[in-house]
Amino acid sequence: MSSFADARSSMGTDFTQMLKVNYAPTATERLHIQAVVSAKQAHLAQIENEIDRLLSLLDPLLRARDLAQKSLSEHTSLLSPARRVPPEIWSDIFTRCLPDAAHVTIDYAHAPLLFMQICRHWRSIALSTPRLWTYLTVRARNEAIPEPSSLLVKEWLSRAGSLPLSIKVEATVSLSPNLVDTLASFRSQIHSLDVLAQDQERQKLFDGDMANLASLSIRSSGIAHSFPLPNAMPNLRRLVVPGIEQSSTMPFSWADLTALDVTDSIEFNQCFPIFHQCRSLSRLALHRIDGTHDATYRACATLPHLRFLQLSPNRDVGILLDHLTLPNLRQANVAELHSAGRSNVAFLSFLTRSACPLVALTISSVVPARKLREIVEWVHTLRNMHLAWPEQALPLSVQQILSRRNRTQ
16 A cells, blocks of 8 residues: 555656657667557556455445435434424415415415425315415416316316305306306305306306305406396405496395496486495595586485595596595595596595595696695695596695605604
C-alpha cells in the first residue's frame, strides 16, 4: 500500500522537464521513453486491479448502507405527526382544499380526485368523506371540452350519500340523454342548481321532486322567451332567472325569497309586485327594466332586510325609488339610460325616507358634478362611489369628501 501512497512522487522521470516544451527526442531517447511508457502502463494496470479489489470489498457495504438508510427512513416515518392525525381531521382538511364550489369538476389533477392518488390511506379517507362529493360542475362546450361520462357523474354524486348537492351545468351543446337522466335521478337531493342547458334538458331536470332546492340559477346562451321552472320549490330562497313572466304563477313563495336576480329583462310595472311580495329579500338585482310606468297608484313597500339593490330601467328610476323604503340598505347600483331630470330629488327623498346606512353607491347614468356632491353630502355613511356608465373619475370635490371620511373610519 505504501507504493500507492508514494505514487505521486514516483510520477517523475528524466523526461518530465521536456513535457512542456517543443522538444523532439533523439532515436536513443525514444527507446528510453518507450520503456518508460511500458512501465507506466504496467503501473496503471496494477492500480486499477487494486481499485477493483477494494470495490469488491466496498460494494456489499454500500448495499448494506442503502438498505439501512431505507429502513431508517421507513421507521422514522412511523413517528411522523401526520400519522397521528385522526381521519376526521384529514376529512376536514380535504374539504377545505376543495376548489371554489362553482368549479369542482371531474379532474384527476385537482381535489378531490387528487387525494385518491396519494396513498391507500388518503384514498380511503376521501371515499369515506361525503362532503367532498357534494359539489360538481358538468361542462359540455365543444369537442375540446366534452361532457363527462354519466357513469362517472353517478359514481361521484353517489359518494355524497344523502347530503344536499350543489350542481352546476354549463352546456352550450346538447347533453346526452344518459347524462341528463343521471343528473335528474339526484334531483331530490339538489340544494343548489346553476344550469345553462337547452330547454328540454333543463325541463327534464325540473320534472320531479325538488323540495330541497334552496338556490336556483337559470342562464341562457341566447334570447329566450320562457323559463320553465320546477313544479314545486317550497324551500327556494335564492333565484337567478333571465326574466319573469307572471309572478303570480311562480311555484314558490315570494315571501320566502332572500335573493332575487333578473338578469335579462323585466317589465317596469312587474317591479311593484316584487317590491310588495318579497319582503324577506336581502338582495334584489333587476338588471334590465323595460317599458314605462302605467301611472297606477301603488303604496310604498318596505323591505326591512334588503342590503343590496340594483335597478336599471331605461327611464323613471325615480318612480321605482318612490315606491321603496329600505332601512338596512348598504349597497346600491342605480342606472337610468334616459334621465328624466328628477331622479336626484327622488333618490335623496328615498334616502331620507329609508334612513339607511348606505356605504357604497354605483351610478350608471349621466349625473352633474353638483348633484353627485349633493348626494355625498346628504348621505353621511357613504364611503365609496363609482361612476360605471359612462365610466369616469369622480369630481375632485366628491373624492375629497370620501377621502376624509375613509381616513376617519
